[in-house]
Amino acid sequence: MDVVPGNTRETGERRRTRALVTQADPDVVEEWKWRGVLEGNTRRAIDFHEGDTVDAKAFQALVHAAVALNTA
Structure with a gap:
């Protein structure tokens, strides 16, 4: 299930940012929901x-810069 904070879903900002x-x-693949974590480096x-x-x-x-880094 898609878990998104209610206020984000209500304002439509998540959809706008994804757009x-x-x-x-256009070829981006969402493998997991974008979120920050405190663990890891x-x-x-x-x-x-x-x-x-x-x-x-x-x-x-x-x-564009992130895609370039991830595909280099």
Whole structure:
């Protein structure tokens, strides 16, 4: 089951952010839900807080950079 905080689901921000990722890289495969963890030595989290505005171009540039790193 898709577990997403209620406020995220209600605002539609999760869908918007996923759409930005898909636009940046249409071949992206979501192997697990994106979330930050405190364990381990790798951080793959971007925190969006209530009321934050996502800069679509900057976010997509970040996705492009991440894809480049992961495919290098």
